[in-house]
Amino acid sequence: MSFVALKMLVGDRAKYLGIILGITFASLLITQQTAIFVGLMTRTYGAITDLGQPDVWVMDPKVQFVDDIKPMQDTKLLRVRGVEGVDWAVPLYKGLLRARLADGNFQSVNVVGLDDATLVGGPPEMVDGRLADLRRADGVIVDVVGANDKLAKPSAVPGAPKTPLAVGDQLEINDHRAIVVGISRNTRTFQSQPVVYTTYQRALSIAPRERLLLSFILVKAKPGQDVHALCERITRTTGLAAYTRDGFEDLTVNYFLKYTGIPINFGIAVVLGFIVGTAVAGQTFYNFTLDSIRQFGALKAMGAPNGMLLRMIVLQAAAVGIVGYGLGVGAASAMGFATRNTELAFRMPWQLLLVSAGAVALISMLAALLSIWKVVRLEPAIVFKG
Amino acid sequence: MDVGVQCRNVTKTYGEGESRVTALRGVDLDVRLGELLMLVGPSGCGKTTLISVIAAILDHDGGDVRVLDRDVRTMTARERARFRGETIGFVFQAYNLLPALTAAENAAIPLLIAGVPRTRAVARARELLDSVGLDARANALPAQLSGGQQQRIAIARALVHEPRLIVCDEPTSALDHESGQTVMELLRRVAQSPERALVVVTHDARIFGFADRIARMDDGRIVSLEANHASGGVQ
Numbered sequence: 001m002s003f004v005a006l007k008m009l010v011g012d013r014a015k016y017l018g019i020i021l022g023i024t025f026a027s028l029l030i031t032q033q034t035a036i037f038v039g040l041m042t043r044t045y046g047a048i049t050d051l052g053q054p055d056v057w058v059m060d061p062k063v064q065f066v067d068d069i070k071p072m073q074d075t076k077l078l079r080v081r082g083v084e085g086v087d088w089a090v091p092l093y094k095g096l097l098r099a100r101l102a103d104g105n106f107q108s109v110n111v112v113g114l115d116d117a118t119l120v121g122g123p124p125e126m127v128d129g130r131l132a133d134l135r136r137a138d139g140v141i142v143d144v145v146g147a148n149d150k151l152a153k154p155s156a157v158p159g160a161p162k163t164p165l166a167v168g169d170q171l172e173i174n175d176h177r178a179i180v181v182g183i184s185r186n187t188r189t190f191q192s193q194p195v196v197y198t199t200y201q202r203a204l205s206i207a208p209r210e211r212l213l214l215s216f217i218l219v220k221a222k223p224g225q226d227v228h229a230l231c232e233r234i235t236r237t238t239g240l241a242a243y244t245r246d247g248f249e250d251l252t253v254n255y256f257l258k259y260t261g262i263p264i265n266f267g268i269a270v271v272l273g274f275i276v277g278t279a280v281a282g283q284t285f286y287n288f289t290l291d292s293i294r295q296f297g298a299l300k301a302m303g304a305p306n307g308m309l310l311r312m313i314v315l316q317a318a319a320v321g322i323v324g325y326g327l328g329v330g331a332a333s334a335m336g337f338a339t340r341n342t343e344l345a346f347r348m349p350w351q352l353l354l355v356s357a358g359a360v361a362l363i364s365m366l367a368a369l370l371s372i373w374k375v376v377r378l379e380p381a382i383v384f385k386g
Numbered sequence: 387m388d389v390g391v392q393c394r395n396v397t398k399t400y401g402e403g404e405s406r407v408t409a410l411r412g413v414d415l416d417v418r419l420g421e422l423l424m425l426v427g428p429s430g431c432g433k434t435t436l437i438s439v440i441a442a443i444l445d446h447d448g449g450d451v452r453v454l455d456r457d458v459r460t461m462t463a464r465e466r467a468r469f470r471g472e473t474i475g476f477v478f479q480a481y482n483l484l485p486a487l488t489a490a491e492n493a494a495i496p497l498l499i500a501g502v503p504r505t506r507a508v509a510r511a512r513e514l515l516d517s518v519g520l521d522a523r524a525n526a527l528p529a530q531l532s533g534g535q536q537q538r539i540a541i542a543r544a545l546v547h548e549p550r551l552i553v554c555d556e557p558t559s560a561l562d563h564e565s566g567q568t569v570m571e572l573l574r575r576v577a578q579s580p581e582r583a584l585v586v587v588t589h590d591a592r593i594f595g596f597a598d599r600i601a602r603m604d605d606g607r608i609v610s611l612e613a614n615h616a617s618g619g620v621q
Contacts, residue, residue, distance in 0.1 A: 001498055004487065011486025298482035301443050302543075303471020304499045305464055380443040383478050384434045384555045 001304070005312035006319060008292060015291070018284040019320045019367070020327065026277020026363055027328020030270050031348070031356040032335060037266040038352060039345030044256050045249040046187030047094070047112075047195075050124045054218035055227050057248045058089070058234055061241040065255040066248065067191075069094055071212035072240065079238045080217050085230045087220040090115035093203040094215040096193070100172040103154040109146070109173065110195045113203025121218055122184075123197060129167050129182025134199055140171065141182035146194020171196075176206045190256075192343060274359055281324070282367040285317065289371035294383060301380035309375050313368050321364030325357055389452075390551055390583030391417035391440050396449035398435050409435040411606035412449065419550070422574065422584040424594060424614075427603035433587045434555065436603070440585060441474055441553045442466050454550055471499050475544030475577075479556035481536045483528040489539045490515060490524040496547040507546075514542035517576050534565030541572055552577055554586040558593055570596040 010016050042049075047066050048057070058080050060070035080089045093113030098106050114121045114134065122131045127144050134141060142151060142165055151171065152162035165171075171178040173196065186195050198206070204213050219242070221230050227244050234242035243251060257263050289296070296309055336346040398410040409432045417423045417440075425433050438444035439451055442458040451458055454473055458466060475496070483492045493511035498504065515521050518538040528536050537557060544552050554573065558566030570593045577584055586597070594600060594614065602610045 003504060004484065004491070004495070004498060007486040007491075008484060011484075294480070294482055295484050298476070298478065298484075299495070299499065300467070301441070301470065301476055302496050302499060303467050303469075303474075305467040308499065381434075381438040383443075383476070383480075383482055384438055 005315045009316045015288040019281050020324050022277055022280030023324025024327040026273050027325045027360050028331045029273025030359050031329050031332035033266050033269040034352055035346050035348040039347035041253050042347050043188050043190040043345050045252040048248050050187050051121050053120050055221045056219035056242050058217035058240050058242045065252040069215045072214045074214050077217050083234050083237050085222050085225040087222040089217050089219045090120045091200050091214050092121050092216040092218050093200055097174045107150050108193050110193045111203055112197050113200040116199045116201050123186050125185040127183040127185050133181035136181050138177050138179045139181035140178040141184050141197040142180055143186045143195040144183050147183050151194050174206050278363045278366050285367040286370045296375045297380050297383045301383045306376050310372055313371050317364040317368035321360050325360040388419045389416045390419045392452040394450045396446050398446045417583045419583050420580040421598040424597035424600045425587045431603040432606040433603055437553050437587050442470050473550050475549040475552040477540050477544045477554035477557045481540045485528050488525045492539055493542040493546055511546050514546050518542050518572055533561050537569050550582050552584045558590045
């Protein structure tokens with residue numbers, strides 16, 4: 001009877017499209033909002049992801065997330081280097097400084113100071129120039145998004161597009177001259193500030209004078225070393241906090257989940273999508289069943305048991321669920337693709353597709369429940385009533 | 387002649403308290419195999435209730451109903467559904483064809499419910515459509531057919547699984563005179579057989595002539611049961 005169920009479903013085009021539309025809308029909203037949420041959360045730890053080389057991040061124990069800088073004494077670096085299992089350890093400066101633009105405006109920039117000798121912690125991809133060019137006098141590398149937008153040079157003609165910052169251009173960071181020697185491509189940051197790389201010593205000279213300036217210590221474990229055990233050993237030996245890359249990403253995400261309204265805001269949108277989708281799909285599906293009630297009654301009179309009718313309705317619900325889910329996820333993907341080079345944070349890992357599929361399956365089943373209830377309780381004798 | 391349906395002192399009431407309505411007040415009726423029995427009477431006399439009880443889709447309150455030697459009241463809902471699917475064919479006043487299915491697919495439904503594979507079921511349904519003169523319209527949707535043609539599909543559907551009892555509820559009331567006559571001729575020619583009983587509920591006096599016997603109902607009772615000599619049928 002499967003083909004009968006499917007033909008009944010698509011036979012009423014208007015209702016069929018109405019149900020599909022409801023589920024598509026819910027699927028789109030749930031997938032798209034969750035993807036933006038995941039994208040935003042990914043950006044919160046983009047600075048950690050971009051640093052592929054170190055196994056362990058060492059920091060002040062009070063640090064709550066990657067941008068929560070609590071500087072340490074430079075001597076801590078030496079202590080960490082002395083811990084058993086550490087292959088190498090390098091300093092990293094990270095701080096928010098003010099850059100003065102060519103038009104006189106100021107822009108906050110995320111300055112990252114890399115170990116002078118090794119340049120460990122550099123950008124994951126160079127668009128122009130080389131990482132080694134940081135060793136040139138006053139050299140800085142600027143991320144391409146910042147160079148094209150917030151740090152771009154104003155046009156001489158009013159209203160004309162800005163000119164992207166390029167290699168050879170000059171910046172002024174905290175009253176210090178900086179020459180752009182490279183353009184990099186990074187994971188966008190949560191606060192969308194441009195990222196400026198330079199050497200550790202130059203970063204210290206640019207940064208305002210403070211007693212402590214060492215933000216993080218990046219550690220590489222010796223081959224075969226258990227990274228979690230090394231983290232515990234560093235903490236035990238130095239009194240500092242030590243996290244694996246995944247651990248530090250989790251710490252950062254958990255901070256944003258716990259202390260910002262982002263999850264609630266996105267959660268409301270996702271729940272609304274779920275409710276609206278369920279209401280629209282449920283009501284249309286129920287109306288479709290009501291309109292087909294004499295047909296179900298006739299089938300029942302002709303010997304179709306409740307189990308068969310139940311399977312028919314579940315199949316119909318599953319069919320509209322699958323089509324609606326495909327359309328919704330497809331539309332969400334298209335939106336994500338269309339906005340891939342914009343400020344919009346959008347990330348759709350496969351786990352998200354499973355969550356979305358689960359939500360749509362729930363919507364479809366909820367939509368089917370009322371119909372099943374109606375049909376199971378249906379008296380087949382209605383077929384004899386004119 | 388064997389009895390297909392046997393009703394003894396059958397009662398049925400709807401509702402409770404002041405809204406209580408008695409639909410059947412002790413009905414005694416036998417329907418024999420091989421005969422076409424018409425159940426006639428004014429609106430509200432209990433015809434539809436009685437046919438629903440006979441077709442095992444409505445429980446009666448008192449008395450005994452045996453259909454093809456089975457006591458339907460002792461069956462579970464699932465057994466009753468299977469019993470209907472295997473032994474009873476239905477022809478409804480409003481046809482109740484599924485609008486999204488073709489004529490052949492509609493006629494195949496009882497076989498599909500019984501689990502017969504689609505291609506075999508539709509092939510068998512086409513044979514039945516041929517016997518009711520609609521083979522050429524086997525792929526048409528109900529909306530593309532006249533009322534008379536739709537009722538002929540319903541007859542094919544009622545016969546496709548070779549049931550031993552066919553119940554028809556006002557099969558001609560929505561049809562013009564000529565179509566009604568055609569439908570009834572078909573029922574007599576194709577549906578009637580020595581191993582099968584037909585019960586037809588109708589208001590339509592123009593088709594009384596097709597009955598072997600006519601049972602008149604009034605106020606929940608059978609008030610007369612007459613052989614119809616004009617039909618040349620059983621007595």
